[in-house]
Amino acid sequence: MAGAETTSARDNRLNELLISIQSRFEGLSPPSNCCIFTVPEKLRQTNKEAYPPSVVAIGPYHRLNPNLMQMEDHKLLYLQNFLQHNQNYCLKDYIQRVMSWEDDAWKCYDKQIDLDFNQFTKMILLDSIFMIQLFLMYSDPQRRLPSNWIFSRPWMFMDVRDNMILLENQIPFFVIQRLFEMAFGTHWQHTPELLELVCCFFKPFMRMEMLPESVTESEVTHFIHAISLTFLSSVRKAPNESNEESKLTPSAMELVAAGVKLRRRESKCLFDIEFENGVLNIPCLTLEDTTESYFRNIMASNSYLTDYMDFMHHLVDIPGDVELLINKGIIENWLSNKEAVARVINALADYYFYSLSDKLIKHCQKPHNKWKATFKRDYCSSPWVVNSVIAAEVDFTDYSTDRVLSPLSCITFAF
Structure with a gap:
């Protein structure tokens, strides 16, 4: 048959392909x-x-x-x-x-x-x-x-x-x-x-x-x-497995608006974040000029830090979030200004913290906390209101009567 490949040509091509693939085996490792x-x-x-x-x-x-x-x-x-x-x-x-x-x-x-x-x-x-x-x-x-x-x-x-x-x-x-x-x-x-x-x-x-x-x-x-x-605790815990889509943690101001108290946790392990009884305890994060570079290099090979920065990214949404976390000692800022803090955190964010985010979201979605979105939209745009919230960080709900306090009445408690 005209144009058909001869047995000899096919064998030559087979040997060439065999040698080509086998040569690629050299230097391979598991x-x-x-x-x-x-x-x-x-x-x-x-x-x-x-x-x-x-x-x-x-x-x-x-x-x-x-x-x-x-x-x-x-x-x-x-x-x-x-x-x-x-x-x-x-x-x-x-x-x-x-x-x-x-x-x-x-x-x-x-x-x-x-x-x-x-x-x-x-x-x-x-x-x-x-x-x-x-x-x-x-x-x-x-x-x-x-x-x-x-x-x-x-x-x-x-x-x-x-x-x-x-x-x-x-x-x-x-x-x-x-x-x-x-x-x-x-x-x-x-x-x-x-x-x-x-x-x-x-x-x-x-x-x-x-x-x-x-x-x-x-x-x-x-x-x-x-x-x-050194970012991990001495008892290294496995990340929480979840097939759910990543949950977006509310921002710091949203959490405070929903009655969550923010506290600095005295822990050497950056990932020792806990939410219990309405209190979110977070170890201090120090930000310096070199932080972004070495965090990036750790994150390239360590998923724990990637998940942590994603969590922090959602906490920091507006300038008021940064100021609140700095005032609470949760962020220690050695950068040029507060805007640089938000830039570094948001730049590093791309979930080990699935269950933590879920608990925070459920807290904020309770009926007596649902006004938090309105609070952020209507009141957090004003610097004096942000400062009042930071100074007070009061409970926004009278739990003895389950009565929801209005944002303005909560701000009054700051004075």
Whole structure:
């Protein structure tokens, strides 16, 4: 039959396709091993400056950025200093040890790495020792180099530390841990444990001074993961599963209008939000210039914080909501103004808090609370009324008679 494919041509095409697919198997690893991710483009577009490093590349993703090359020589100086003060092993010993871990380390990254194995091993060793030295020098200034380029410039140190908590700028924690144990495990009795050094170094970003006691070094995957664990309580609860559509929590002003009392909860766990007996208890959220960037990087790999920011986004609807939460100590504002607070919270919102939102909504939908929408529309547009509500935060219902008090009569109680 004219134009028909011959058996030989079909076999050749089969072999080509077979080789093409089999070649793609090389370098693949089970998804469960992957813990260091590139940020999805959808998230990156919302704030392109929040994810790439500015002064130092850690790991392979930004290794070839020419603007970050200056720090590479500094890493060599740190390695040299490390070897001079840890003479139980030589450079060859550390290289051999890292080479034995490189397959496991390679599998921790979510995309193809444009390095050969020698380049990858060198990168892992230099970056890991660089960070170990930073931790040690930060905790003990006597360890610092005479002309220390990083610690002699406060702005440089802060930039380096900020870069080390970017999701795309990570080294697998197990490599740093094993190198640290290799150097100090049996020879330096007075050296703090690695997690203790990590918590001290990243203290401005952590909710607790130390990780929960239940967390072991073997559980930590990278620095972003370590920081995110301090947002969780020591007893880590599973999120409430729900097949329902996401419920929209009423705003702070709407909740107060419906008789909900807002209180700051003294808890180190950001997610310890409770609503009981008409009182919504919320731990303090501190907002600084760096908050948006490091929250974004945590949110890219942690759904708990994403759900929390979505909850806070619904609490903050109008300027009066921000002022109310600040006055109650629920938000601690170190940003330029109150408008910046609303911008950051709303920018981070995209539900672990399904049941909490449901309880708040049901409270606001009770017959004696239904006027809250009218209250917001008719009265919250006036600054003096907002201030009165903040000052008073009285119960808007006489529960002894189940009599609904009018918004204006409630405001009168403020004076």
